[in-house]
Amino acid sequence: MIRNLLLAIGAFLLLAFNASAQRVCASHDVLEEQLLNNPLLREKMEEIERQTEDFIATPAGVRERVQVTIPVVVNVVWNTASENISDAQIQSQIDVLNQDFRALNADRTNTPSIFSGLIADFEINFCLASQDPSGLATTGIRRQQTSTTAFSSNDAVKYTAQGGLNAWDRNKYLNLWVCDLSGGLLGYAQFPGGAAATDGVVCDYLYFGTVGVATAPFNKGRTATHEIGHWLNLRHIWGDANCGSDLVSDTPTHNTSNGGCPTYPHLSTCSGTPVEMTMNYMDYTDDACMYMFTAGQKARAQALFVSGGSRVSLLSSTGCQPPTGGGTCGVASGLSATSITQTTATLSWSAVSGATSYNLQRKLSTSSTWTTVTGLTTTSYSLTGLTANSTYNYQVQTVCGATSAAYSAASSFTTLPTGGGGCTDTYEANNTRATAKTVPVNTTFTAQIASASDLDWYKFANTAATSRIKIELTTLPADYDVRLYRGNSNTILAVSENAGTTNETLIYNTTTVNSSYYAYVYGYNGAFSNTSCYTIRVSLSSSNFRTDGSTDGEVQELDVPVVFENAAFGMFPNPANEQITVEVPMEADADVQVTVLDPSGKAALQQNRVMAKGDNQMNLDISRLSNGIYFVEVRNGKSMSTRKLVVQR
Ligand SMILES: [Zn+2]
The missing domain is CATH 2.60.40.10 (Immunoglobulins)
Structure with a gap:
């Protein structure tokens, strides 16, 4: 129903993706935005940071030591079939997490000797949930088809109402969302302290797990390892700043992120020019080139699970246990x-x-x-x-x-019957003027345009006593329009062809009496509905119909004094090919009739509208007019102005 061909002025920015893919994680950006929008989050995170510092300051031998198995629910939100990743691909990701967070990954042996002593077993395990929040059996995998073709870091994927899936209780589960992320984004996480509804990790379906559609160079499950690192309160190893701090004492200071697979040793230019730990999961290197967390990073994550830690409630979750009694x-x-x-x-x-x-x-x-x-x-x-x-x-x-x-x-x-569809249409077949059905006037009835080739012709007569004609279409299920003809003439007496409305009103205040007036109803551009009728009413009156729908003093309406300023109006573009905009400055609220007349003075197009005091704009679709010269007449009562219009394609 795109009638208004308003061409957007501007340029399309084509995002070309680099052949050598670069890890892109939005966790820090999302955090910055959350901090901007929620002043309380900063306090909450500072409180978590104090608790973390207290934990780290406690001598290692005295610290609480926690082993935790975190119930995971994987929320697969898919649009195309390939995004609906397999159970096997999901399990392969869980397997990677259980290696990486336990330092059981085979490639940890690639760690250079200067860092190998720092490799840490987080003592954190993951299970696909066996019990859902209601205590019923689950595979820990939820699948939801969506009409959203791609998600961004705006968290829509975390809300059912926005085309995603609502989170399960974050106090009992780690929510992972898998979907198509746009813009080359691999994933993002929410740090501890954030809102419950959005707590968890989002990963692109191509960068999740190690099998299925998992795509190199991010096909070793390390995107989720990295993002869950954030979810466990770890910062990027470069501290999201030039030579920034990741709040961890045993990681070297990095200039910035490293991508691809850097040659060892890669030296930092920050103070002391340390060898950068490009193989840390919290850098931006390729999956095959990151394989370790450090003891300092472990301490930050562990702090979340000791008494007073912000994720301690997960210790008492029964999400990993099958329901007792089978559910x-x-x-x-x-x-x-x-x-x-x-x-x-x-x-x-x-x-x-x-x-x-x-x-x-x-x-x-x-x-x-x-x-x-x-x-x-x-x-x-x-x-x-x-x-x-x-x-x-x-x-x-x-x-x-x-x-x-x-x-x-x-x-x-x-199922619907053949022909009529599911509503009352007693006037088929009436596809031509010759087969038009005579309809009662001043009576509302229903009819249907059931296919792209279905046209509806109705015939009626007016009389000297009631000569003025109004045709109303309401409850339109699609973009239907209506024209008025008389006798065998092809001259369109009046037309109502609004775009994007559920009703059309055509008014033709005439004194010409004829036994063969025709209302012609058609779907614009083949619009139809094989399930819904529309409603039509042909009304006749002895006095002029007003266009504002009122019935009082109808005949007087056309006699109101001049109300559009200087009887002048604006119109553009001219020449025009698809649409013109008519600008009418009004001195008061009043009915206005805009008519496009062909060179012989016949109305080719007409629209009526109540315009408000001030400047008004009315768009007219002229795409059906042939090339040539026309006159556009704007009329209110005795106030009338005409301008020449050139239609040229
Ligand atoms: Zn990150």
Whole structure:
């Protein structure tokens, strides 16, 4: 329905991606923005930093020592099938985390001898959750299809209402979101202290795990290791500043981030020119070239899990334990059928907690044999190839891992009949003026444009007593327009063709009586709806119709004094090809009629509008007018002004 061809002035910036990919992590940028927007976050993070410093200041032998297994829920938010990464790819990422955070990764032996003594086992493990927040069985993997083609670091992926998936309780789970991140972003994390709803880590689906669609040079699962490092309160090793501090005592000072796979030794130009620890997970190097955390980094992460630590609640989470008693696998409910046509329908149902998949059965109500679809991982399914005007039954079964619930009670829907669709249209076939159906006047009725080639012609007569004509279209399901013709003439007496509205009103205040006036209703650019009717009413009146919809003193309306200033108006562009904008300065609120007249003085286009005091703009689509000279007339009562318009393509 793009009628207003307002071409954006400006240039498109094409983002070309470098052939040698560079790690891009948005964690620090996201933190800076959160700090700007939330003054309390700074206090909260300073409090966490004090607790961390206290922990680090405690002699190692006296410190609390914590081993933790963190329940993880992986929220896969996918648009295209390839983004819906496999269970195997997800498991490969969990495996990497359990190596990297326990210093069990095979490539740790690549660590240069000057750093090998610093390699730390964080004593942090990860499990895919076995129990969901309701205490039901889960695989720890949630999948949600989205219409969002790509996400950014704005956290939309963390909200169901914004096309993502809401987090599970962060006091019990580490939420990982996997989706398509735009702009070359590999991932980002939220630091301890941030809001519960957005707590967790987001990774691009191409840089998650080691198998499936995992893509080099970030296909060793280190994006999640790095981001979970942030989630565990670790800063970038260069301190996000030139020779900055990462708040860790045993890491060297880096100039800035390192990318790719630097040759050892890479010397810093910061004070003391130390060898940079480019193989630390908190640098920006390629996955194959980062393989260690240090003891100092471990201390910061461990501080989160001791008494008073900001993530200590995870120690008491039962998320890694299967539900006691096996849990219950709920029966599916909330079944509904939408987008029903003659041959298709979309079935959906409410998500069941603990469900790992769903099975769907359907059949013609007259049949005794079900057709079954198994292993559905979303809560909707589109049926095609249905028979028109037929009732179908359908039911859904919840599968929770190894157990299944009973099938839900069956629900049903009926496909649309051929021809008419799902609403009352008693005037088909009326595709031509010759086959126009005579309709009652001053009566509201419904009709349908059921296909791109469906046109609706209606015939009616006016009388000397009631000669003025108004045609109203309402509840338009698509971009429909209406024209008025008389007799066999091809002259369009009036047209209403607003873009993007659900109604059209055409007014033709005439004294010409004829037994054959025609209302012609059509879908703009083939617009139609095979599911919804529109409403039409042809009204006749003895007095002029007002365009503001009121009925009082109708005839007087056209006699109000001059109200547009100097009876002059602006119009651009001229010459024009698709659209013109008419600018009318008004001295008071009043009805205005804008008419485009062809050289013979016939109305080719007309729009009526109540304009407010001040400057008003009205856009007119002239794309249907042939090349030539026209006159644009703006009229209010006795105030009238005309300008010449050239249509030229
Ligand atoms: Zn980072």
